[in-house]
Amino acid sequence: MGALLLDSINQPKDLKQLNEQQVKQLCAEIRQFLLENISKTGGHLASNLGVVELTVALHRVLDTPQDKIVFDVGHQCYTHKILTGRRGQFDKLRQLDGISGFPNPNESEHDAFIAGHGNTALSLAIGMAWAKKLHHEAGLVVAVIGDGAFTGGMVYEGMNNIEQLDNLLVILNDNKMSISKNVGALARYLTHLRTTTAYFDAKDNVRSFLDRVPLVGAPLKKNITECKTLLRRAMYHSTMFEDMGFQYIGPVDGHNVEELERTLRTIRNRQGPHFLHVITKKGKGYQPAEVNPGNYHGVSAFDLDGMPDPEVAPKESFSTVFGNALVTEGDRNPNICAITAAMKYGTGLQFFAHSHPERFFDVGMAEQHAVTFAAGLASQGMLPVVCIYSTFLQRSYDQIIHDVNLLRENVVFAIDRAGFVPADGETHQGIYDPAFLSQLGMPLYAPSNYQELNYWLQQLLSDRFHGPRAIRYPRGGQDAALAEFGCTGEDYDFLRKADDATIVLVSYADELADLLQAERELQQKSIACDVIKAVKLYPFTDKMIVDMSKYKIILFAEECIANGSIGEHLEYALQQNGWNGRFIHCAVRNACLPHASVAQIKQATGLDAAHLVQAVQMAVTKGENLL
Incomplete structure (x- = not known):
C-alpha cells in the first residue's frame, strides 16, 4: 500500500x-x-x-x-x-x-x-x-x-x-x-x-443606479427586494435569517x-x-451510519461490519431499566408524560415513545423549555417526567427554581448519567445536581441497583408524593455486588454492621462499590467499619441522623462537587444534632475532570477504595478515634 x-x-x-x-x-x-x-x-x-x-x-x-x-x-x-x-x-x-x-x-x-x-x-x-x-x-x-x-x-x-x-x-x-x-x-x-464576484458587483451597481433615479428609483429597488424575498421564501425559507x-x-x-x-x-x-x-x-x-445516524452518533468501540438497530432494546442499563419501568407506570396512569431534550435513545425513552406516543415529547436541545413545559403540564393535572442527563440539567436551573419549585408543581426529574461519566471529560460530568437540587429542599433519591430504581420510580410517580422530586442514576449497568443487596424500600440501609465499630462509611449509588472494597481492606487492617447505603439523599430522615450520631468517625464519599453537596448538608445536620466527631468528606474538589475511565476519574479525585482507606487510617492514626 x-x-x-x-x-x-x-x-x-x-x-x-x-x-x-x-x-x-x-x-x-x-x-x-x-x-x-x-x-x-x-x-x-x-x-x-x-x-x-x-x-x-x-x-x-x-x-x-x-x-x-x-x-x-x-x-x-x-x-x-x-x-x-x-x-x-x-x-x-x-x-x-x-x-x-x-x-x-x-x-x-x-x-x-x-x-x-x-x-x-x-x-x-x-x-x-x-x-x-x-x-x-x-x-x-x-x-x-x-x-x-x-x-x-x-x-x-x-x-x-x-x-x-x-x-x-x-x-x-x-x-x-x-x-x-x-x-x-x-x-x-x-x-x-x-457566490460569484460578478453577482455582487452587479447587485451593488443596480442599487447605486436606482438610488440616483428620482421618484421611481427607491420604490423600484424596494419591489425588486420584495420579489427576491418571496422567491427565496418559497424555495428554502431563508428570510428569517435575513430579517x-x-x-x-x-x-x-x-x-x-x-x-x-x-x-x-x-x-x-x-x-x-x-x-x-x-x-x-x-x-x-x-x-450503516447513513441509514441510522442516531445509532452512530456516539459509539463505544465497535465492529465495522455493523451495529444493532437502536429500536431494538440495547444492552441492559439503568437507562433501559428506567425506560421500561416508565412504560409500565404509563400504562397504569394516563396522566404520566415523558419529556426529553433530544436524547430519546440515550435516556431509554424510545420505549415510552413507542407505547404512548401521544404523551411523549422530545423538545429538542432545549432543556429550559423542557422544564417550564413540564411545569405547564403539571399545572393542569398531568404528571410529567423530565428525563435529562445530569450535565444538561444544569442549563435549566432557573426554570427549576422559578417555574417548578415556587408553586411546588408536580414534576418528576429523572436524572441520567449522574456521577462520573467516562471519556467525555469535564463538560459532561454529572457532579452538580445533588448540590443544586438540595438547595431547593427537593426530595432526591439515588438507587444503587435496578430493583431500587424500579421501586423508587414507582413510589415517586404515586400519590405518596406531590411537588417536585428527583431520582438520579449512573451511566451504564448496575454493579454485580450492589445488585445482590436488592431493595428494602427503606431510605437508607446498613450494608455492613459490626458490634464494635465506631467508624461508619456512607455513600450512595455506584460509589458504594468502592466503599465496600474499602471496608474489606480496613477490616484486614483490624479497623472495623459499618457501611451505610443512602437511597434518599435529601432531605435527611431524623432516624438516620440519630443512627449516624453514634459513630466517632464518619466518612462520606460522593461523586459530587464538594461545595454545597450532600456531604456538607449532612455534616451540618449532625452538628446541629449535637454530634462532635470526626467527619471525613470525600468529594470532587476540582471540577476539571480528565477524560478517562470512571475508575481513573475516581483515582484522580480520591474516591477509589485505596484513597478511602488512607483517609480513614489517617483519622485513626491522629488518635481521633478510640478503638
Missing part, C-alpha cells in the same frame, strides 16, 4: 498546496481514518463523517488561529483535530492523557473555545467577533452550528444581537432537511450566481469541496454578517 496523502498533512497550511483531485482523495482518506480509529476507541462518529468536506474547505480558505472556528456542538471537530496536528494522537482519543473529544484551547491554538454543550457557538462567536473589532484585529469568526442546535433558544437569542458584525459567518450544517430535485437544482443554480440582519447564502452541497471553497472565498471578501446554509449527510461514507 502506497503512502497516504493524509500523512503529509500536519498543519492547515499544508492543505493549501493541494489540487482539486488531491482534496477529494484527502477527504476519502480522512473518512477511512475516522472509521478505523473510532471503531477502536469509541467516540462521535456520524456527525464527524458528515463534516469532512466542510472542515477541509474551511481550513483551505481560512487561516486559523487568526480566523476562529467555533463548533456547536463540539463533537463534530475530529476532522479539525486531524488537520491541526493531532492525527497521531487519535489512538488515545477521549482516554486519560489523550486528546479530548471536544475542542479545547488548552490542547491547541487552533481550538477557539471549549464546546461540550449545544447552542453556545453563536453567542461565543459574536463575543469573539466584537473583541476582534474592538482590538482592530483582522480575521473572520465562523460558527459551525448543527441543525439540532437550532432547536435550542440560545441560538436565536444570539441572532438577535449580531449588530451588523462584518466579520461574522454562521454556517448551518443541515443534515436533516431534504430538498426536492427541482427546487434543489434551482436553489443550487441561484447559489452559484450569488435578523444576515446575508443568507445557500443551500450549498456540503460534500462538494470545490463549491464550498468558492462560496467561502466569496464570503470572506464581502462584509457580513453572512449565514451559509450547508446540506450534509450525517454518517456520510459509511452505509
Whole structure:
C-alpha cells in the first residue's frame, strides 16, 4: 500500500498546496481514518463523517488561529483535530492523557473555545467577533452550528444581537432537511450566481443606479427586494435569517469541496454578517451510519461490519431499566408524560415513545423549555417526567427554581448519567445536581441497583408524593455486588454492621462499590467499619441522623462537587444534632475532570477504595478515634 496523502498533512497550511483531485482523495482518506480509529476507541462518529468536506474547505480558505472556528456542538471537530496536528494522537482519543473529544484551547491554538454543550457557538462567536473589532484585529469568526442546535433558544437569542458584525459567518450544517430535485437544482443554480464576484458587483451597481433615479428609483429597488424575498421564501425559507440582519447564502452541497471553497472565498471578501446554509449527510461514507445516524452518533468501540438497530432494546442499563419501568407506570396512569431534550435513545425513552406516543415529547436541545413545559403540564393535572442527563440539567436551573419549585408543581426529574461519566471529560460530568437540587429542599433519591430504581420510580410517580422530586442514576449497568443487596424500600440501609465499630462509611449509588472494597481492606487492617447505603439523599430522615450520631468517625464519599453537596448538608445536620466527631468528606474538589475511565476519574479525585482507606487510617492514626 502506497503512502497516504493524509500523512503529509500536519498543519492547515499544508492543505493549501493541494489540487482539486488531491482534496477529494484527502477527504476519502480522512473518512477511512475516522472509521478505523473510532471503531477502536469509541467516540462521535456520524456527525464527524458528515463534516469532512466542510472542515477541509474551511481550513483551505481560512487561516486559523487568526480566523476562529467555533463548533456547536463540539463533537463534530475530529476532522479539525486531524488537520491541526493531532492525527497521531487519535489512538488515545477521549482516554486519560489523550486528546479530548471536544475542542479545547488548552490542547491547541487552533481550538477557539471549549464546546461540550449545544447552542453556545453563536453567542461565543459574536463575543469573539466584537473583541476582534474592538482590538482592530483582522480575521473572520465562523460558527459551525448543527441543525439540532437550532432547536435550542440560545441560538436565536444570539441572532438577535449580531449588530451588523462584518466579520461574522454562521454556517448551518443541515443534515436533516431534504430538498426536492427541482427546487434543489434551482436553489443550487441561484447559489452559484450569488457566490460569484460578478453577482455582487452587479447587485451593488443596480442599487447605486436606482438610488440616483428620482421618484421611481427607491420604490423600484424596494419591489425588486420584495420579489427576491418571496422567491427565496418559497424555495428554502431563508428570510428569517435575513430579517435578523444576515446575508443568507445557500443551500450549498456540503460534500462538494470545490463549491464550498468558492462560496467561502466569496464570503470572506464581502462584509457580513453572512449565514451559509450547508446540506450534509450525517454518517456520510459509511452505509450503516447513513441509514441510522442516531445509532452512530456516539459509539463505544465497535465492529465495522455493523451495529444493532437502536429500536431494538440495547444492552441492559439503568437507562433501559428506567425506560421500561416508565412504560409500565404509563400504562397504569394516563396522566404520566415523558419529556426529553433530544436524547430519546440515550435516556431509554424510545420505549415510552413507542407505547404512548401521544404523551411523549422530545423538545429538542432545549432543556429550559423542557422544564417550564413540564411545569405547564403539571399545572393542569398531568404528571410529567423530565428525563435529562445530569450535565444538561444544569442549563435549566432557573426554570427549576422559578417555574417548578415556587408553586411546588408536580414534576418528576429523572436524572441520567449522574456521577462520573467516562471519556467525555469535564463538560459532561454529572457532579452538580445533588448540590443544586438540595438547595431547593427537593426530595432526591439515588438507587444503587435496578430493583431500587424500579421501586423508587414507582413510589415517586404515586400519590405518596406531590411537588417536585428527583431520582438520579449512573451511566451504564448496575454493579454485580450492589445488585445482590436488592431493595428494602427503606431510605437508607446498613450494608455492613459490626458490634464494635465506631467508624461508619456512607455513600450512595455506584460509589458504594468502592466503599465496600474499602471496608474489606480496613477490616484486614483490624479497623472495623459499618457501611451505610443512602437511597434518599435529601432531605435527611431524623432516624438516620440519630443512627449516624453514634459513630466517632464518619466518612462520606460522593461523586459530587464538594461545595454545597450532600456531604456538607449532612455534616451540618449532625452538628446541629449535637454530634462532635470526626467527619471525613470525600468529594470532587476540582471540577476539571480528565477524560478517562470512571475508575481513573475516581483515582484522580480520591474516591477509589485505596484513597478511602488512607483517609480513614489517617483519622485513626491522629488518635481521633478510640478503638
